[in-house]
Amino acid sequence: xxxxxxxxxxxxxxxxxxxxxxxxxxxxxxxxxxxxxxxxxxxxxxxxxxxxxxxxxxxxxxxxxxxxxxxxxxxxxxxxxxxxxxxxxxxxxxxxxxxxxxxxxxxxxxxxxxxxxxxxxxxxxxxxxxxxxxxxxxxxxxxxxxxxxxxxxxxxxxxxxxxxxxxxxxxxxxxxxxxxxxxxxxxxxxxxxxxxxxxxxxxxxxxxxxxxxxxxxxxxxxxxxxxxxxxxxxxxxxxxxxxxxxxxxxxxxxxxxxxxxxxxxxxxxxxxxxxxxxxxxxxxxxxxxxxxxxxxxxxxxxxxxxxxxxxxxxxxxxxxxxxxxxxxxxxxxxxxxxxxxxxxxxxxxxxxxxxxxxxxxxxxxxxxxxxxxxxxxxxxxxxxxxxxxxxxxxxxxxxxxxxxxxxxxxxxxxxxxxxxxxxxxxxxxxxxxxxxxxxxxxxxxxxxxxxxxxxxxxxxxxxxxxxxxxxxxxxxxxxxxxxxxxxxxxxxxxxxxxxxxxxxxxxxxxxxxxxxxxxxxxxxxxxxxxxxxxxxxxxxxxxxxxxxxxxxxxxxxxxxxxxxxxxxxxxxxxxxxxxxxxxxxxxxxxxxxxxxxxxxxxxxxxxxxxxxxxxxxxxxxxxxxxxxxxxxxxxxxxxxxxxxxxxxxxxxxxxxxxxxxxxxxxxxxxxxxxxxxxxxxxxxxxxx
Numbered sequence: 001x002x003x004x005x006x007x008x009x010x011x012x013x014x015x016x017x018x019x020x021x022x023x024x025x026x027x028x029x030x031x032x033x034x035x036x037x038x039x040x041x042x043x044x045x046x047x048x049x050x051x052x053x054x055x056x057x058x059x060x061x062x063x064x065x066x067x068x069x070x071x072x073x074x075x076x077x078x079x080x081x082x083x084x085x086x087x088x089x090x091x092x093x094x095x096x097x098x099x100x101x102x103x104x105x106x107x108x109x110x111x112x113x114x115x116x117x118x119x120x121x122x123x124x125x126x127x128x129x130x131x132x133x134x135x136x137x138x139x140x141x142x143x144x145x146x147x148x149x150x151x152x153x154x155x156x157x158x159x160x161x162x163x164x165x166x167x168x169x170x171x172x173x174x175x176x177x178x179x180x181x182x183x184x185x186x187x188x189x190x191x192x193x194x195x196x197x198x199x200x201x202x203x204x205x206x207x208x209x210x211x212x213x214x215x216x217x218x219x220x221x222x223x224x225x226x227x228x229x230x231x232x233x234x235x236x237x238x239x240x241x242x243x244x245x246x247x248x249x250x251x252x253x254x255x256x257x258x259x260x261x262x263x264x265x266x267x268x269x270x271x272x273x274x275x276x277x278x279x280x281x282x283x284x285x286x287x288x289x290x291x292x293x294x295x296x297x298x299x300x301x302x303x304x305x306x307x308x309x310x311x312x313x314x315x316x317x318x319x320x321x322x323x324x325x326x327x328x329x330x331x332x333x334x335x336x337x338x339x340x341x342x343x344x345x346x347x348x349x350x351x352x353x354x355x356x357x358x359x360x361x362x363x364x365x366x367x368x369x370x371x372x373x374x375x376x377x378x379x380x381x382x383x384x385x386x387x388x389x390x391x392x393x394x395x396x397x398x399x400x401x402x403x404x405x406x407x408x409x410x411x412x413x414x415x416x417x418x419x420x421x422x423x424x425x426x427x428x429x430x431x432x433x434x435x436x437x438x439x440x441x442x443x444x445x446x447x448x449x450x451x452x453x454x455x456x457x458x459x460x461x462x463x464x465x466x467x468x469x470x471x472x473x474x475x476x477x478x479x480x481x482x483x484x485x486x487x488x489x490x491x492x493x494x495x496x497x498x499x500x501x502x503x504x505x506x507x508x509x510x511x512x513x514x515x516x517x518x519x520x521x522x523x524x525x526x527x528x529x530x531x532x533x534x535x536x537x538x539x540x541x542x543x544x545x546x547x548x549x550x551x552x553x554x555x556x557x558x559x560x561x562x563x564x565x566x567x568x569x570x571x572x573x574x575x576x577x578x579x580x581x582x583x584x585x586x587x588x589x590x591x592x593x594x595x596x597x598x599x600x601x602x603x604x605x606x607x608x609x610x611x612x613x614x615x616x617x618x619x620x621x622x623x624x625x626x627x628x629x630x631x632x633x634x635x636x637x638x639x640x641x642x643x644x645x646x647x648x649x650x651x652x653x654x655x656x657x658x659x660x661x662x663x664x665x666x667x668x669x670x671x672x673x674x675x676x677x678x679x680x681x682x683x684x685x686x687x688x
Contacts, residue, residue: 015110
């Protein structure tokens, strides 16, 4: 006699599961408040009429909040796609703002691939009633869609971690990217650029969202996700849904073979369905009150801590399970090495929106999961509603965090702001004020992800080329985007005279050099290594065009700056004394132009000597001058002739950064540090 699950389905695994012993599919979906559930199957040839329908019996096909069924393959014939129709109660007051529509097709939240039909119509999804033939559908997974990982191994870097923030499409979309025409803007394009990444020296790529999103939504960056288990179709060369899975896996495998970590930027805080005026593709129609945090205001029912119209209800156990299941999938099936969590403070919010800093269940569930134990977690420790948890306030105490305080301090100091010397010392040291290693917190400096620029804000070149953002093309009257601590070096924007361009390049070198000699984990955005510009647009989230696609001609134009960046990365990787698992403590001595640090409000100079003996490394002496005039720094350790110059950002290439075999001796006890420049010396053997 058959077991009951062979007839009625199993609730154990959500989504669609192939059962080879029965030549059947198992389907399971969570909906606490649903009253009627139907499953519809469609062929490639007819997306308007289902080839087979199954109506769930709540007495046989429902276990607690999970609806489930088992469908033999022979019944669905040649169907390739499926979707749900779900009905339930009408809205009935506070926290029960239901949005059921029995005519609306809904894709499975656990789908590994989504299909957008040729007649896909976003507007129909925003209105009540049927969207059949125009709705995204779940794809039945091929039983032969396996990938051969061979001996692929998880990658995890420590002191040599250098993170490269990348948008998959923008990285190779232009014709001048040098990749094959059919690979431009795809996972395959990333593979073709691996030799470039190796030359540059980065050891991890942080991919901006690669989960399936709606291209018609207008968010080119991908921060409006729909499928938390599905790779974005537009980043694949093939239209075949099985091949999409394989293309992503091929990219990860190739990056791993090159020793490069793969970190996904994940958006587990909201979806692309927006608020009550947005489309219904899945979550809203399955169970609005389960998936979203709602308010008691019928005119504005969706809480909006994300700034994107809705907020995932992460306090709900079913949503937490979906998040962890999604992470399991990307780790076990797709072999990714870590996750960067967009607006991670939302994961600490309770049902009423208040912050739980002591024991947020979502953070705890992720952190205690055995499958995820050895993966990297990076938090963006704030949200769009004003919560800011940078440092020890963020409850994921083994998580790394984007350090916005580092970004702001270094931007301000390098542009010449006064009163920033003490702050700069703290940031270079590893932000001990934010990541204290006392017995209460036991945090580490490497948990600070130091960055000057990211996708949010100016590019490195625009940071030194514009005083004001130029976001008019985004359609918000230039009111969107951040106000960065930028300085145009005396000329706003393009067509600057040669002396201004020279100063801009020098300022960019200063910023990057400081990033590479700071304790913590460095990250920079793609294209900064050859001074990519977005012409002053510091929030081009909806610019899927040459504004955001890397212009690889600039690599040739700014080959000198590219050389500086790759040699600075190599310098950092050679000297593990910089990025330690602990703070520098007694191994660092701070100086100014004289023997003492100048902490007066007008001060714009700083120097430090980092002793490397405890790390079996050389000593480093760094001199930083953000003033508009040359300063004669004393070299307050060692004797003349012991030190060698590695970096002087005021010098032209190739003297600005020297390779190990070409270091220049410094014979005097002083060094003339030119206006707005950084100098780095090394001492091969420390005299004790």
